[in-house]
Amino acid sequence: MSEFVFPSSPNWFLSTVSSGNDAGFYAFGARNYVYVYDITNTSLRNSKKDDADTSSQIVERNNARTTDLLHGLPRLVSLYTQHEAKVSSVCLSPDSEQMICCSADEGVVNLWDILSVTTIQSHSEHKEKVTCMTWSACDLDLVLSASERGSVVLWRLKTNTVTSFQPLKDYVYCIKACPHSPTIVALGYRTGPVLVVNISFDTPRVMQKLRGIEAEITSVCWCPVKGENWLKIAGSGDSGELLAAAGGRLIKVWNSITGEEVFYKKLQHSAASARFNSQDPMVKKQWIDIKWSRLNPDYLISSSCGPQGDLYLWNLQTLTKNEPELFNSTSINKHARMIFNIALVGDKVCTFSLDRMIAVWDFKHRRGLVSWCSIGGYVCSIRASPVDPGMVAISAGDNVIRVWNQNNKSKHLDVTSISYGARCMITSVAWHPEKEGLLAYGTDNGRVGILSTLTVKAPVMSKSMHSKTVYVVCWGPPLRGSADRHRQYHVYSVGDGAILQHFFDEHGSKKSAANLFDIINEVNSTEADNLMQSEMVWKRDYTAFAVGFNNGSVRVYSFPGLQLVYAISVNQKIVNCVRWHPDTTAESIHSSPCRNWLAFAGNSPYISVVNLPHCFVGAESGPVSTVTVTEAICQLEGHRVKTTDLCWSPHHDGRLVSVGYDRTAIVWNVKTGEGL
Structure with missing residues (x-):
């Protein structure tokens, strides 16, 4: 059976929490887990219809339709769950071996096998949180990791030995081993410097201290081509390796031997940034990630600056082209917020962002291939629309309602996120039985509202609310004695041990909700007990409901x-559903x-x-x-x-x-x- 897994959201503000390799694996840390996807089949398949097709070919194509629906989707191949704290770094092996290293906030670094999901070896040399990690492409025996206090640990895998040094007592945001020398590594710090360190000595030596970015260094990367004579803007030099770093709104490229700056760019906020709330701390936070393309070293890939989630391509061979090329996102659900990480996976680029979207891009054609949402909290409810079963609403603990449109054949994972700036967990959702796109929802702070998934209008909130979590919302006909019986369906909610009937109209909710059992007790004298209600569900023909x-x-x-038609006493503990x-x-x-x-x-x-x-x-x-x-x-x-x-x-x-x-x-x- 074909399947797709919507993962937990990748962890934010970590420079090396995702990784890719040429084998087609894309891995990232989410909460205390590590997800590994195979994205080798992520390509847009164009339907080619040939008028000369025989009837048997047409039948064969129709029979394959179910398989085609999931063609091009990433496939989850491994899920690692051995860490107890938040995963901070993930590094896939640079060679074809299916090995991976990861670290977490408890200070442990693990090496494990992707397919068997078994830990091979580990170390706990770090005494504080690990912030970043790199696996040397020149020396596959070497894994380096750094911590929030500036210590760097060198781990020799074959002998399982570790050594450590501290070139600077500062938070290390990013680290990258040089692809041309097994003894050179670059470190980016919170206070702005970039250090080039030679680790071949008994006491590693700082070879260069590169300045010019007076902000947190959120990303460093080496040019995949050795020397700089191929780069026109670098002049006539032919020695040294080029090193790029990003921080604040700046991208810079230096010669790592001479320390000479050869490229500089200050990113500008786009006009789209104005629509975001300037008081949101996430909007003020600057984060840029950069990667140097191995397929074409003339280009540097970067995320955009500020809250928007664009992916840029910089041409390093010309000084005249001031603006970067923008990756085309029309075929996917693009990032709406800032991108945290970029990973190179063969001829593809993988990204994830603040809006919890994960995307795969085609580098050659500069276009999005597929994107899918991740979940930032546990999933509270999943409901398919009775009007259109292809529309599925998902509520979760990250204050977002996701609507998955399974009818969209061009975007298999067409998921729309609806939040309206809510600061509360969406605990329950329910589709209107007859009206398309109308959704009721409840929250963990007791609120009940309705919204249209077909418009951008703000939700309509009920005048009444529960004092605690709303566990159930459902639609049903109005009760006897209700003054609003002309409206065919009302919203009912369960919370605080009570069931409320809410009254909504086009202008909001101006009437207080009614307590269901206040009305029921008028009919059933035996209902005078004070049992707390925990669930409500209507029969599909609305001739009855169960509580x-x-x-x-x-x-x-x-x-x-x-x-009261049936009184069922089988269980002794609270009824959830x-x-x-x-x-x-x-x-x-x-x-x-x-x-x-x-x-x-x-x-x-x-x-x-x-x-x-x-x-x-x-x-x-x-x-x-x-x-x-x-x-x-x-x-x-x-x-x-x-x-x-x-x-x-x-x-x-x-x-x-x-x-x-x-x-x-x-x-x-x-x-x-x-x-x-």
Whole structure:
């Protein structure tokens, strides 16, 4: 089965937290993990239609459509999880060996195998946070790493021995071993200097201290061609290696032997920068990354300056061309915020940015190939639109709602990020049952709002709010007695142990929300208890809704009569999710034999499924006897800790998927009680 993985967001403000090699691997650190993608197939495939195609060729092309949908997408080949703290540096082996080095804030540097994901050796020589790392292309036995206090550790892999030195007591932002000499390394510091150090001596010596950038040196790179006589702007010199550095808004190139400056450029803020909030500290922060192209040393690749996320190409062979060439991003979702890292992966360039987008670019044609979003916090909910199942909303802990448009065949990973400057976690989302692009959401600070994914208008917020996290939002018809019954659907939210019905109109929410159980208790005298509500879900035909409680019970109410039809007492712990089986599936297009099944789960170690055969039609016309259910038709045991969400398959009768805090997703055949 083909698959694609949206990763955790790469770590910010670290110069060597991503790496690439000629084998097509792209690796980066995200949280305390290291992701390794194979991007060799990332190319835009043009559909070539030939009028002379035979019918068999047409059939073959149609059968391959599913495979083509994922053609060109990066493939996750490895995920390393052995670090306990945030990963700070990642270096792929410069040769064809599938090895990788990484470091983390706990001071540990690990060498591991990509395919087996096994640690081969490690050292803990650093006594403080490791900030950057480089693997020498001239001496594959040597890995150098630097720390926040200026210490540099030389690690000899074959003998597993380490030595250290401290040329300057300052925060080392970046480090790069010279590709032409195994004894030369460049260091960039927070206070501005760039040091060229010879490590062949017993006590490494500083050969050059390059000045001219009075800002944090965020990137250094060596020219892949030895000597400078090929570079027209450098004059007639033919000795020494060229070294480039970036910091603040400056890019400079020096002769590393003489210290002579041969290229200088000050980047300008674009007009697009004005639209960003100047009070945002991320906007004021300057960060530039640079890479020297191995395919064409005439060009230097750099990120743009300021909040915009452009990728530049500088021609070093001319002084007359003042403006860089801009990489074309029309075929991808481009970076909207500053780029942190650039990695060279064969003939491709990989980047990631502040807006959590990751992109792959074609160097030869200067264009984007594919981009995909990363997630900055844990994913709280994923919901497909009932109007257009190709639209999927994802809420996460990074204050962003992502809408994945799976219908876009030209951009397979077309994801739009919606934030509106929110400073709160988006904990739940729900699509409107009938209106395209209308989305309700809840937050961890108790707010409930609705927004249109088809416009750029700000969201409309409810007048009422919960005091704590909103765990569930859903759409349903207005309750009996509501003055707003002419509106077909309202938003319901669950939080603080209560369920609220919200009132929105085109001008906002001017009416306070109603408490659901204040209305229900008027109909059901037995509802006087003070159970805290934890979940609410409507039946698909809106003839009933189910409510989960903190004591593990589930109750089903008729609509619009609001009478208690079922009282289910199977579990003893809080209910996190309740799901109705669909009335029809692809297997049973008229009526599913499982249509009366209700599944629910929570902090108990199992998932319960009950059968509710009573018909709800007409229940509002008169009193209804409450049916008590104390036994489930099936209890599914597989998760080690609490279950957080459930979803019935729309394709197969009685097939259920569950996810939980044990980081697993299990597909169940509920008819047999087996995990598939």
